[in-house]
Amino acid sequence: MKSFITGASGYLxxxxxxxxxxxxxKVHALIRNPKAVKTLEHPNIKFFFGDVLDNISIKTAMEGCETVFHVAALARVWTKNSDDFYKINVGGTSNVIRISQELNVSKFILTSSTGTIGPSLNLPNNEETPRWSSFNNDYEISKSLADTELLKHAANGFPGLIVMPSRIFGPGIASPSSGVNRIIIGFIKKGFAVIPKQSGVIGNYGFIEDIINGHILARDKGAIGEKYILGGENKTLGELFEAIKNRVNKNGLVLKIPVWPLSYYSLFSQFLADRFGIEPRITPDLVKRLGQNSAFDCSKAISQLGYRITPFEETIETTIRFLSQSEDR
Structure with missing residues (x-):
C-alpha cells in the first residue's frame, strides 16, 4: 500500500x-523544510517539497497513492496573522480533499483535535458530546471548520473520516504541539515547575505511539464519515506533575500559585504580541483552559478500531527517558 502524508515533517x-x-x-511525504529530510530518511519514504496551499505540489505528491493522511495543520495558540489558521487549516484541508477526489483515493484520514469538542463537565466527552462552551482560540475554530468540510464531503460519498488526538506526548522531534514534552524538558533543565493552585483540573494525555497506531487502525477499520477520539488516560494536572517530578527530580519543586498572576502575565504577553509581534509565552485563552476539565472517552476507538491505550505510568517513563537522553546529547 502507498500512502500520502501531509505535515510529514511535524511531530505526529x-x-x-x-x-x-x-x-x-511506501510513503509519499509532503514537507516544506528541506532540513526535515534527515529525520525522515528511509528507503520506503519519498520526499515531495511543498505545502497544502500549493495544489500542484499536493497533486504531484499524491499521484499513485491509495490512502491520504492529512496531518498538516497550523497547531499553535497564536500567530502574527490569525487568518493563517483559516488559510492552512480550512483552506488547506479543502485543497487536499479536492485533489483526493480527483485522484480517486480509497481512504482519507483527517487529523483533527479533541479541542474541537471542548471542555468536559461531569463525565468524559465522547465523539457525540455537543460543544457547550465557546471556542477558546482561532486554532480550535479552524479545526472545527475543517472537520465540517470533511464531513460534508463524506456525506456525499467521499471516503473520509476523522481522528481526534488528545494532548499528545512521547518520543519524537521537538514541536510546539506537545506541551507535555515541553513541561518535562523544562523540569529536566530547571528542576522546578509552576502550576495553578487548581491542580485538580483533568486532562487527557495520549501517547504518540498509541495515536500513530490509531491512525493506521482508522485507515484499516474506520467507517466513512465517523469520528474517533485517540487519547490516553485522564489525569489531573497535579497527577501529571507529580509523575514527572518523581521520575526526573524527586527533590524538585512544583510551585502552586493562584491563577490571577498567570492571568495578568498572559494579558501583558498578549499586549506585546499584538503591539510588537513577540510570540507570547502564555495567552489568556491558555489560562482559561487551565481551569477547564478536558476528560475524554476513547471507548469508540477501542471497540470499533481495536485501539489500545498504553498505561500512563509506562508512557511517562518512556517519554522522560527519551527526553533526558536527548538533553544529554
Whole structure:
C-alpha cells in the first residue's frame, strides 16, 4: 500500500511516516523544510517539497497513492496573522480533499483535535458530546471548520473520516504541539515547575505511539464519515506533575500559585504580541483552559478500531527517558 502524508515533517506526521515505512509500506511525504529530510530518511519514504496551499505540489505528491493522511495543520495558540489558521487549516484541508477526489483515493484520514469538542463537565466527552462552551482560540475554530468540510464531503460519498488526538506526548522531534514534552524538558533543565493552585483540573494525555497506531487502525477499520477520539488516560494536572517530578527530580519543586498572576502575565504577553509581534509565552485563552476539565472517552476507538491505550505510568517513563537522553546529547 502507498500512502500520502501531509505535515510529514511535524511531530505526529514524522512518526507516522516512519511507522508506515517500517511496516513495509511506501510513503509519499509532503514537507516544506528541506532540513526535515534527515529525520525522515528511509528507503520506503519519498520526499515531495511543498505545502497544502500549493495544489500542484499536493497533486504531484499524491499521484499513485491509495490512502491520504492529512496531518498538516497550523497547531499553535497564536500567530502574527490569525487568518493563517483559516488559510492552512480550512483552506488547506479543502485543497487536499479536492485533489483526493480527483485522484480517486480509497481512504482519507483527517487529523483533527479533541479541542474541537471542548471542555468536559461531569463525565468524559465522547465523539457525540455537543460543544457547550465557546471556542477558546482561532486554532480550535479552524479545526472545527475543517472537520465540517470533511464531513460534508463524506456525506456525499467521499471516503473520509476523522481522528481526534488528545494532548499528545512521547518520543519524537521537538514541536510546539506537545506541551507535555515541553513541561518535562523544562523540569529536566530547571528542576522546578509552576502550576495553578487548581491542580485538580483533568486532562487527557495520549501517547504518540498509541495515536500513530490509531491512525493506521482508522485507515484499516474506520467507517466513512465517523469520528474517533485517540487519547490516553485522564489525569489531573497535579497527577501529571507529580509523575514527572518523581521520575526526573524527586527533590524538585512544583510551585502552586493562584491563577490571577498567570492571568495578568498572559494579558501583558498578549499586549506585546499584538503591539510588537513577540510570540507570547502564555495567552489568556491558555489560562482559561487551565481551569477547564478536558476528560475524554476513547471507548469508540477501542471497540470499533481495536485501539489500545498504553498505561500512563509506562508512557511517562518512556517519554522522560527519551527526553533526558536527548538533553544529554
Amino acid at each position: 506526521g514524522q512518526r507516522l511516516a516512519i511507522k508506515l515505512a517500517e511496516n513495509g509500506e
